[in-house]
Amino acid sequence: MPDDFSSYEALIRAAGLRPTKQRMALASALFADGNRHITAEELHKEVSSYRLPLSLATVYNNLHQFTKAGLLREVIVDSSKTYFDTNTSPHHHLYYENEGRLEDIQSDNIRLRQLPELPEGVDISSVDIFVRVRSNPTG
Ligand SMILES: [Zn+2]
Structure with a gap:
């Protein structure tokens, strides 16, 4: 379990957020090992070993704040599954x-x-493609 989250203070401040202990702990879990896709539930489970009370609601709120601040990207696979990237x-x-x-x-x-041709007055902000695959029993 990481004890020192202070290295994430600058990152959180630069994103315009207050570097609370909880945010620094979450940033450490999210950003310590390269890029990842994680759900709020998975992250909550991961940080449950930290000596810090972090409810699932707190994890959710902070993930959304990180996303709004540009630190994460929300990837909605379907109505029941959202990942943070x-x-x-x-x-x-x-x-x-x-x-x-x-x-x-x-x-x-x-x-x-x-x-497609776009209606007047709009620009494309992004094109997000999902290639959905399932295991092939003959493969
Ligand atoms: Zn991704």
Whole structure:
């Protein structure tokens, strides 16, 4: 269990948030080991070993605040499954339906040949592609 979360203070301050102990603990769990996709429930389970009271509601609230501040990207797979992605750069996802797991696809690995004509007065803010896969019993 990590004891020193202070290295995340600058990151949280730079995002315009107050570096509370709880936020620093969550940032440590999220950002210590490279990019990851994690649900609020998974993160809550992970930080339950920390000597810090962190309810699931607190985890949820902070994940949404981190997302709003640009530290995370919310990836909604379907109405019952939302992941938080530490990779905030533009990219797509491979979704393993059997395992409930996401993997990044670099945006230049998918080429879009055509997009619909847009109504007047709107611009594309992003194009997010999910390639959903399931295990193939013959493979
Ligand atoms: Zn991702």
